[in-house]
Amino acid sequence: MIVLRHKVRKGSFSLDVDVEVPDTGITGVFGESGSGKTTLLRCIAGLEQEDGLPVHKRNVGYVFQDPTLFPHLTVRGNIEYGARRAASHRVDSAPVVDMLGIGDLLDRKPDSLSGGEAQRVAIAAALLRSPDIVLMDEPLASLDRRRKDELLPYFDRLHDELAVPVIYVSHDIDEISRLCDHLILLEDGKVSACGDLFDVISRVDVPMLSGQNAGVVLWATPIGHEDGLTRFDFGDGDIWAPGEFAVDRNPMRLRVAASDVSIVRERPSQTTILNVIRATIEAVHAVDSATALVRLGIGNQDLLARVTNRSIRRLGLKPGDRVFAQIKSVTVRH
Amino acid sequence: MNLFSPLWLSVQLALVTTAVLLLIGTPIAWWLSRTSSRFQPVIQTIVAMPIVLPPTVLGFYLLVLLGPDGAIGSWWVQLTGSALTFSFSGLVIASCIYSLPFAVQPMQNAFEALPQQMLERSRTLGASRLDMFFSVAAPLSLRGFVGAMVLSFAHTLGEFGVVLMVGGNIPGETRVISIAIYDHVETLNYAAAHRMSLVLLAFAFITLFVMFAVNRRWSSR
Numbered sequence: 001m002i003v004l005r006h007k008v009r010k011g012s013f014s015l016d017v018d019v020e021v022p023d024t025g026i027t028g029v030f031g032e033s034g035s036g037k038t039t040l041l042r043c044i045a046g047l048e049q050e051d052g053l054p055v056h057k058r059n060v061g062y063v064f065q066d067p068t069l070f071p072h073l074t075v076r077g078n079i080e081y082g083a084r085r086a087a088s089h090r091v092d093s094a095p096v097v098d099m100l101g102i103g104d105l106l107d108r109k110p111d112s113l114s115g116g117e118a119q120r121v122a123i124a125a126a127l128l129r130s131p132d133i134v135l136m137d138e139p140l141a142s143l144d145r146r147r148k149d150e151l152l153p154y155f156d157r158l159h160d161e162l163a164v165p166v167i168y169v170s171h172d173i174d175e176i177s178r179l180c181d182h183l184i185l186l187e188d189g190k191v192s193a194c195g196d197l198f199d200v201i202s203r204v205d206v207p208m209l210s211g212q213n214a215g216v217v218l219w220a221t222p223i224g225h226e227d228g229l230t231r232f233d234f235g236d237g238d239i240w241a242p243g244e245f246a247v248d249r250n251p252m253r254l255r256v257a258a259s260d261v262s263i264v265r266e267r268p269s270q271t272t273i274l275n276v277i278r279a280t281i282e283a284v285h286a287v288d289s290a291t292a293l294v295r296l297g298i299g300n301q302d303l304l305a306r307v308t309n310r311s312i313r314r315l316g317l318k319p320g321d322r323v324f325a326q327i328k329s330v331t332v333r334h
Numbered sequence: 335m336n337l338f339s340p341l342w343l344s345v346q347l348a349l350v351t352t353a354v355l356l357l358i359g360t361p362i363a364w365w366l367s368r369t370s371s372r373f374q375p376v377i378q379t380i381v382a383m384p385i386v387l388p389p390t391v392l393g394f395y396l397l398v399l400l401g402p403d404g405a406i407g408s409w410w411v412q413l414t415g416s417a418l419t420f421s422f423s424g425l426v427i428a429s430c431i432y433s434l435p436f437a438v439q440p441m442q443n444a445f446e447a448l449p450q451q452m453l454e455r456s457r458t459l460g461a462s463r464l465d466m467f468f469s470v471a472a473p474l475s476l477r478g479f480v481g482a483m484v485l486s487f488a489h490t491l492g493e494f495g496v497v498l499m500v501g502g503n504i505p506g507e508t509r510v511i512s513i514a515i516y517d518h519v520e521t522l523n524y525a526a527a528h529r530m531s532l533v534l535l536a537f538a539f540i541t542l543f544v545m546f547a548v549n550r551r552w553s554s555r
Contacts, residue, residue, distance in 0.1 A: 045458050055457040056465070062458035068451045072473045081469070085460030122455075129459055 002133065002165060006043040015039050015189040021182055026159055026166040028180030028197065030173065032208065036189040037169040041135045044167070059087065061126030061134040061164075065142050067118040069110035075121050076106040082129030090130040099157050100124050116147040120154060127162075134166045140175060155179050156333065173213040177201060177255040178333045185209070202302055204285040204293045214258035214293055218301050219251040229274075230332070236299025240274045241330040253333035258293055260328040261305035265315060267324050275327035279303060281319050284312060296325050303327070339506060340514035341533060347422070347510060348490040351429040355437035355486045356479070358430070363441035363478075364467070382435045389432065393499025396428050400500060420502045425510075428500040429490045436485040444478025445471065477552055481545065488541050492534060 001020040008015050015036040021027040031037050042048040045062050046055040061082070069078045079102075083093065097103050100120040110118060119139055126134060140148045140155075152175075158166070159179055170176050176183065176197070183200040185193040185208055192208070193200050202216040203209050220232035222245045230245045231238050232254060241254060267276055279296035286292045292312055296303040303325050307317075317323070366378055384392055400407040400418040406427075410418045418424035448471055456466045472479075494512040501508030503517065511530055518527035 047454055047457070054462070055454075056460050056462050060458060062455065064451055064455060066451065068449055068455055070452065070456070070470055070474075072470075081456070081461075082459035085465070087460075125459060 004040070004044065006040060008039065008043055008048055010039065013039075013189060015043065017043075017186075017189075017191055019184060019191050019194050021165070021167070021184065021194075023165050024163075025181035026168050026179050027182040027184060028176040029167060029169045029184045029186055030176050030208070031171065031186035033171060034188075035186045037171075037186055038137055039189075040186065041137050041167065041169055044133070044135055056085070059129070059132045061129050061131035063119075063123050063126050063134065063136040063139045065138045067110075067115070067122035069113075069118055069121055069125075071110050073110075074106065075102065075108050075110065075113070078110065078121055079106075079124045079128055082125050086128070086130045088130050091128055093128055095161075096124050096127050099161060100154055114147065115143050116151045119143070119151060123154075123158070127164075131164060134162075134164055136166060136168045138170055139168075141170070141172075152178070173201075173215070174255060174331060177215075177217045178253060178331075202295075202304055204287075204295070204304065210285070210287050210293060212259075214304055214306060215260075216256055216258075216302055216304050218254045218256060218303075220254050221249060221251045222247050232332075234298065234301060236301075237277050239277070239327065239330060241332050243332060245332060255331040255333075256303060256327055257329075258304035258306040260330075261296075261303055262326045262328070263294060263296070263305050263307055263311075263315070263317065264324045264326060268326075271326070273326045273328060275325075275330070277303075277325045277327065279323055279325040281317055281321045281323060283319055284317065296323070298325065340509050340511040341530070343422075343506065343509065344491050344511040347425055347429060348487045350426050351433055351490045352437075352483050352486045354426065354430050355433060356483065359434065359437035359482060359486075360441060362434075363438045363482075364445055364471075366438065367442045367445035381438050384432050385435050389493065389495025390499060392432060393428070393496040396431065396496065396500050400424050400427065419500055420504060420508060422501075422507055425497060425501045425508055428496050429493060432493055432496045433486045433489045436489045437482040440481030440485060441475065441478040444475035444481075448474060477549070480548070484541055484545050488538060491537065 002023050003020050005018045006015060013036065017040055029037050029040060039048060041062070045060050046053055046058045070081065073081065079093070083089065100123060102117070102120050102124055105113065105117060105121065113121065123139070140151060143151065168180055180197050182195065183197045184191055185200065185206055187208060193203060193206050198217055201209065204214065218234050220234040220239060222230050223233045224231045224247060225244045228244065229240045229242055231240055232252070239254060245252065277298055279298045282295040282297045282302070284292055284294050286309065290308055291306060292309050294305045294307055294317065296305060305325060362381065366374060366381070397419060398404050402408060402411050402417045407418045418427065453466055453470060456470045461469060492512060494516070497508065497510055497513060503509050503513050511534065515527050515530045518530070
């Protein structure tokens, strides 16, 4: 476990964090802007306070929101900058260059790179420092949708192939659900929840996760293709999702937002919605005067549905009821 | 000989001054560009003073300070046995103070243009502060260094008032080219004054021209 214990005051804002995160996998730090996410990373890196161990002696790999490569060096010079100053050389250059697909860029100057390419180079530079921990501060936030989609597969590979722990800051719940294994919720400089991603992300008692960001992540195995869709087995039934994903035995992550789930008493006979799943109501959490989040059991996993209190009254929904969940859209990790 | 001795002295003074200013101006410029200290505006003002101060005023205070009875001058006499005023060493000190803003400001501007995050990145990649300065900040501030060197050199070459106050007019020691020109005019030797003035005029034009041309090429890249 890695202990993160940081206390710092900046004007009216104060950060007070004391949590343990696993020393493997990617730990997401999720919070609204101003919640102290970046400050937390800067504290870990030693950039925030002058006292304590100086920045260059803390073996961290920091990936900033903007890549800000060194313009006077080539891509090769940039990725070797950290390696040359590294205390140990546990990470080899060739596999990192290969993993991030920057082999063809090595002799170019940073000003000729696209935003996505530059960010990949910045990540390579951070990794080749052979850090004990990698800190990523919204590395995708400065990119447009297309560049982001282009870059995300590299992050999937990072997740699968990297041995160092990563702390990944983001305000995008989709990015977090796709990449992270653990999750820290930061609210106003304090940790409001912390733990396994699948557990934390479906919590309804945390304000940050009961609004727009409410939803769950399901584990499901791709088992077949039809009409440009992939059929996933989530253990107690099937879910269809757009895209053709390799059919193997490895489960994948499906993100289902609560706002994309509705509840019907009887299975509709004619509907455009593909995914209608048998479910049991486990709990109803009122969010505000108009809406509620309903936790639905589908076998071993849960769904969350955002519905109005009015509908709950009209249909007389209560825990224990057997219903159907209609899922309007599903996001797949890879 | 008449032409070259004062010119050579001026060039020597300018070279030494430029070298010293590069050494002491760089840390001052770095501090001014990066600090959040509340003393920054005060130090900034003190450094900039020679731009607006009449050279005779600056020269007068320096004369008092560097003279054998002055705070620095008496210490120098104890140390070396000779006086700072009316000597080449005294001229160097005076020139350094007089030209300080011309060295500091181009460097400070260049340092201020460096993105803070780029510097922080180099620290997280394992560079100490000094390493960061030489591996990232300095190579990206070449323009500032060149500007500082050209301006300090040219400004020192043309200085008159401060030299006259502190250095006087000792051939081979403190008789720099601008003093020599003044001398020639005083003695109505206009031909000699013309020769020397023309050298300075040409020099001023060439330096500025080269600097602007280089700047233009740099910024169009």
